[in-house]
Amino acid sequence: MPDIFVPQISHDVAPFCKITVPDYFPPGSIFIFEVEVQNLDDELDTFCASDADKAFGDLDLVDLNAVLYRADGEERDASSGEIGAYDVPGFGKLAYCGLEGWMHPLRHIMKSNDLGHLLCGNFRQGLWTLDYIYSRLQEVGDSRISAQGGHVVGAATFSSL
Numbered sequence: 001m002p003d004i005f006v007p008q009i010s011h012d013v014a015p016f017c018k019i020t021v022p023d024y025f026p027p028g029s030i031f032i033f034e035v036e037v038q039n040l041d042d043e044l045d046t047f048c049a050s051d052a053d054k055a056f057g058d059l060d061l062v063d064l065n066a067v068l069y070r071a072d073g074e075e076r077d078a079s080s081g082e083i084g085a086y087d088v089p090g091f092g093k094l095a096y097c098g099l100e101g102w103m104h105p106l107r108h109i110m111k112s113n114d115l116g117h118l119l120c121g122n123f124r125q126g127l128w129t130l131d132y133i134y135s136r137l138q139e140v141g142d143s144r145i146s147a148q149g150g151h152v153v154g155a156a157t158f159s160s161l
Contacts, residue, residue: 066140068098079139086132091118097136102129 059067072085075097085093085101094101105119123129
C-alpha cells in the first residue's frame with residue numbers, strides 16, 4: 001500500500017491536519033495513525049498519572065458516578081442542598097458536578113485553542129475551580145464513608161496535588 005500524505009493546514013484558530021478517507025476503502029478496512037504533541041515535556045504524562053491507580057483504583061460504581069458525573073439535582077440531594085453544579089460566571093452551570101462536567105467546555109477549549117473562553121477566564125481569576133473540585137470530592141467522600149464505606153477521599157486527595 002502506498003504511503004498516505006497528510007497535509008498540514010493552517011487555520012485562523014489553530015493549525016491542524018486533515019485525514020481524508022481514500023476513495024477505495026472497503027468494509028472492514030481500518031486506519032492506523034499516530035499523533036504527536038509538539039514541545040511537550042516527556043515527564044509530564046508520567047507525573048500527571050503518578051499515583052492515579054492508588055487514588056481511583058478502589059472506587060466502586062457508586063463512587064465513580066459521584067466522582068465523574070452526578071447531575072445538579074442528585075448532588076443537591078446527596079449534599080442536603082449544599083453543593084450543586086459549578087456555575088461559571090457568564091457561561092452557566094456545568095452539565096455535571098463531577099469531573100466529566102468540566103470536559104465538555106474543556107474539549108471545546110482544547111480543540112479550538114479558545115483561551116478567551118469564559119471558563120479560562122474563571123481559571124485565571126482564582127482557584128475557585130480547584131477549591132470546588134476538592135471540597136466536593138471531600139464532602140462526597142465523607143458522606144460515602146459514613147454511609148457505605150466509599151473510597152472517594154483518595155480521589156479528593158489526588159485532585160489536591
